[in-house]
Amino acid sequence: MIGRLRGQILAKHPPQLLLDVGGVGYELEAPMSTFYELPAVGETVTLITHFVVREDAHVLYAFAREQDRALFRALLKVSGVGARMALAILSGMDAARFTQCVELDDCDALTRIPGIGKKTAQRLVIEMRDRIEGLAPGASAVPGVSSPAVDARDQALADAVSALVALGYRPPDANRMARAADDGAKTSEEIIRAALRAVSSA
Secondary structure, rough: OOOOEEEEHHHEEOOOEEEEEOOEEEEEEEOHHHHHOOOOOOOOOEEOOOOOOOOEEEEEEEOHHHHHHHHHHHHOOOOOOOOHHHHHHHOOOOOOHHHHHHHHHOOOHOOOOOOOHHHHHHHHHHHHHHOOOOOOOOOOOOOOOOHHHOOOOHHHHHHHHHHHHHHOOHHHHHHHHHHHOOOOOOOOHHHHHHHHHHHHOO
């Protein structure tokens, strides 16, 4: 079981990133809550991980905080929730916000996340009530995670659109959301964050 990796970031294409650990390139998938805090390409970072084995693939997921990995693992135990949906949830809100949704029975906030309908949101609230202990804020970020770096303008916008599509939005919607959130000075992570915030507050 691979529980933690420390290495140099070779590439960032949300939700995927490539990490060089001792000459071995690890392909990881991470929620946007982690991407928001990654340092620039070429810098070193430490991430905690969760390894998922499927019939068609072996996937390594990476997280900046233990509480995010704990939520990811708890979500996998919910009926009908797979790794892709768990990743989308953590991209749409952090562990603290998810905990609040469960405590307040706020299904509407959960349905704003791509792929989550009313019934799934209700099931999440019911089944996660006894599993949210320890997911509240307080866990510090993993050492080596810092502010995101600024990428080239066009590439940042393209990466943001790609990430939104990977999170379940239709390409036209993803393109519209990214362009509406881009003020010309944001990194791809900031564009994605702004776009998701706009949806959640709508």
